[in-house]
Amino acid sequence: MFESGDVGEILVYSLILIGIAFGAFFPLAFIYSMLFGGLHQSKMFKRLLARERHVATLVGGDNIHTLSTPISLDKITQSSLVMTNITVGPSWWQLFLGGIKSIFGGNIQSFDKILAYGRSEVVQRLREQAIGEGWDEVINVRVETAMVMNKIKGGQQNKLGTLEFVAYGTGIR
């Protein structure tokens, strides 16, 4: 059996350990973000480019466009709404850089990258979904951006900087 003093000691030590773990976690995660965030995102871009090339060779051009009338199809037998989405967020390091940059104003390059990725990815997903569902063409494509999961309380708006991209259009065949 433990003496009451022992229980108190264990409690104090475990609290200290938890404190150290938390105190060490955030700086380490931040350093990890700085070192590997860029690498991770470059990999994502490479994968996306490979998929884009694959679809381009598969359909011989592009199967989605923003016109409201079909380009290559003569007779439409079926149509339906097609939509895809993606939620992206900048890395902790990019968020930090963006925060510093926003003091002085100007072009925030760290955000450019992730936004460009999100938008290209969602359009690419629309192409892939169109192929998957058997649509020959997707017409009248629209891409929308929305800030989601905002934190309105406490004046800290959108702490994570998460953005949602939606792409939708009318699939025809």
Added chain:
Amino acid sequence: MEMMTSNIETIPGFTITKSLGIATGSTVRAKHIGKDILAGLKNIVGGELKAYTELLMEARTEAIGRMMMDAGQRGANAVVNVRFATSSVAGGAAELFAYGTAVIVTEG
């Protein structure tokens, strides 16, 4: 009978015979605290937040479903010119809104 949808002014291959007003559907979704923490950790290196992507797609599908139900109650068989709107309401919740024109279409 299946409800037809499109985001262009008509349903290709059909003619609109009657307009029945605007059909709307909306849903408000809040994030799960566990998912939120995981998303925060995923955000260390940046990139896609799959938990949010799925949550929002699920919600948008539901909003479309409600819009179709609204159109169905009006006696429509198609919804044309569908649009989406997203807004943040309250802390950490998102409202997804889908709207379009409920119409009756006939083939030809």
